[in-house]
Amino acid sequence: MRDVAIIGAGMIPFGRRDEDTLMEMLAYASLKALDDAGLGDGTVDAVYLGNMGGGIIQHQTSIASSLVDRLSLLPAAAETVENGPASGGSALKNGLLAVASGYYDVVLVVGGEKMREVTGWRATDFVATMTHPQAEYPYGITLPGMAGMFTRLYMEKYGVTREMLVAVALKNQEMGALNPYAHVEMALSREGIFESPHAVVNNPTVADPLHLYDACPVSDGAAAVVLCPLEMAKKFGKVPVLIAGFGQATDTHTLQERDDPTDLKAVSLAAQQALDRAKLKPADIHVAELHDAFTILEIAESEHVGFFKKGEGGKAAEAGKTRLGGQIPINVSGGLKARGHPVGATGVAQAVEIVFQLRHELPKNRQVKNAETGLTINFGGFGNNVTCFVLRRVQP
Amino acid sequence: MKQIAITAYKCKKCGRIHYPFHDRCLACKGREFEEMKPQGNARLLTFTTIYNLPWGFDQRYLVIGVAEFENGVKAMGQIKADAADQLRTGMTMKASWEPVRVQYGEDVYGLKFEPI
Numbered sequence: 001m002r003d004v005a006i007i008g009a010g011m012i013p014f015g016r017r018d019e020d021t022l023m024e025m026l027a028y029a030s031l032k033a034l035d036d037a038g039l040g041d042g043t044v045d046a047v048y049l050g051n052m053g054g055g056i057i058q059h060q061t062s063i064a065s066s067l068v069d070r071l072s073l074l075p076a077a078a079e080t081v082e083n084g085p086a087s088g089g090s091a092l093k094n095g096l097l098a099v100a101s102g103y104y105d106v107v108l109v110v111g112g113e114k115m116r117e118v119t120g121w122r123a124t125d126f127v128a129t130m131t132h133p134q135a136e137y138p139y140g141i142t143l144p145g146m147a148g149m150f151t152r153l154y155m156e157k158y159g160v161t162r163e164m165l166v167a168v169a170l171k172n173q174e175m176g177a178l179n180p181y182a183h184v185e186m187a188l189s190r191e192g193i194f195e196s197p198h199a200v201v202n203n204p205t206v207a208d209p210l211h212l213y214d215a216c217p218v219s220d221g222a223a224a225v226v227l228c229p230l231e232m233a234k235k236f237g238k239v240p241v242l243i244a245g246f247g248q249a250t251d252t253h254t255l256q257e258r259d260d261p262t263d264l265k266a267v268s269l270a271a272q273q274a275l276d277r278a279k280l281k282p283a284d285i286h287v288a289e290l291h292d293a294f295t296i297l298e299i300a301e302s303e304h305v306g307f308f309k310k311g312e313g314g315k316a317a318e319a320g321k322t323r324l325g326g327q328i329p330i331n332v333s334g335g336l337k338a339r340g341h342p343v344g345a346t347g348v349a350q351a352v353e354i355v356f357q358l359r360h361e362l363p364k365n366r367q368v369k370n371a372e373t374g375l376t377i378n379f380g381g382f383g384n385n386v387t388c389f390v391l392r393r394v395q396p
Numbered sequence: 397m398k399q400i401a402i403t404a405y406k407c408k409k410c411g412r413i414h415y416p417f418h419d420r421c422l423a424c425k426g427r428e429f430e431e432m433k434p435q436g437n438a439r440l441l442t443f444t445t446i447y448n449l450p451w452g453f454d455q456r457y458l459v460i461g462v463a464e465f466e467n468g469v470k471a472m473g474q475i476k477a478d479a480a481d482q483l484r485t486g487m488t489m490k491a492s493w494e495p496v497r498v499q500y501g502e503d504v505y506g507l508k509f510e511p512i
Binding site for chain 2: 119120121122124125128132134135136138139140141142144145148149150152153156204205206207208209210252253254255256257261
């Protein structure tokens with residue numbers, strides 16, 4: 001197995017991109033990553049494209065084949081990787097394994113989704129297609145609904161409060177306001193979303209106990225990275241970022257069949273595998289991008305990865321330990337909460353953010369000082385298929 | 397009243413109860429199961445009220461939850477309640493088999509729970 005480095009990273013601003021097709025977004029992000037790597041007209045051996053909904057929303061399939069044609073990357077090998085909201089993480093995993101095995105040298109990984117093309121009603125239904133087709137979907141369950149039921153259990157078991165959820169929302173919106181790639185570039189005030197007459201209007205319940213600002217927006221967007229063997233990476237212009245560890249694990253399709261539905265086993269296992277591979281411990285990680293599709297998930301994942309003990313993640317968020325400058329800065333990008341969650345793009349966008357952090361390229365108000373290591377969690381289904389990457393800066 | 401048309405599966409080797417169906421037991425990988433029907437009332441395990449409904453639901457909100465029947469079968473269902481503040485986890489629910497949505501002009505049946 002060869003060590004694999006990320007030599008280029010790029011993304012386009014997430015949000016509502018009525019002016020672009022899915023293919024245009026994928027092409028723009030890909031070109032940014034290829035140019036960032038300084039690859040010029042050099043050969044790309046293979047393309048892995050993370051996307052969940054092209055076949056449903058755009059009525060377009062085989063989109064990786066279209067992308068290599070559009071980008072003139074022919075005859076590069078190409079395929080689309082679908083793993084629900086972890087499609088981006090799974091595409092990156094496929095790229096990693098392809099280069100590590102020695103089969104390919106230069107691989108482009110891109111993730112993208114265009115969800116605002118349809119009404120919220122349709123987008124909610126599209127995301128709900130990942131629930132169980134007989135035991136869950138017919139009842140009208142949605143992903144916010146799953147998160148609401150999970151939050152109730154987590155609150156009852158661990159004493160998580162709405163104040164703790166609000167702390168996560170405020171932090172991530174504050175950071176999103178500083179991130180030009182974020183969908184929601186707007187900081188919030190506590191009064192605006194919690195315990196005030198304004199909050200009743202601004203922050204209605206979406207799936208109790210979760211409110212609007214506990215949930216990520218529905219977004220369009222794309223992100224891309226370029227991989228090559230570490231030994232080749234010095235030929236390119238940028239500080240290489242090593243993929244030091246990867247992990248992936250699955251769990252039962254339905255929440256009700258888990259022995260303890262508050263136990264996100266797939267997150268724990270994926271993180272453990274990735275950290276073991278990287279020969280690091282949770283305390284060695286300097287910056288993390290967790291899958292905060294809902295505020296409760298940032299808290300729960302921060303515990304399951306091992307940054308905090310079970311039941312301590314909410315208190316840590318409230319105490320500011322997960323802020324920039326805190327014990328472990330989490331979602332300095334704004335996370336899914338503010339950057340947005342174009343489902344197939346998210347896993348790749350998380351890696352792009354960590355690459356920027358580890359190359360020390362971000363402005364002071366977003367840069368984790370001297371960051372050398374980063375971790376990402378991309379959470380598919382409701383925790384039934386999770387990927388984790390540990391990335392490490394390679395000293396130039 | 398219609399019979400609840402859910403079948404759960406008890407592993408003949410280790411006794412683990414499954415719903416929905418799995419080809420191999422989640423605990424011991426056994427492949428033989430005894431079919432069982434949900435029995436008695438159900439205990440509410442968790443619930444939520446969804447206000448942003450998916451396509452296909454022409455209503456303002458939907459109360460939904462997961463409950464465990466007296467014989468150990470756990471299943472999701474819609475809840476007959478005006479709002480979640482009428483509910484608490486652990487409460488006893490009566491189950492019925494009723495239309496839960498309309499698809500292509502026809503009723504789709506499923507579980508409904510109602511607090512006793």
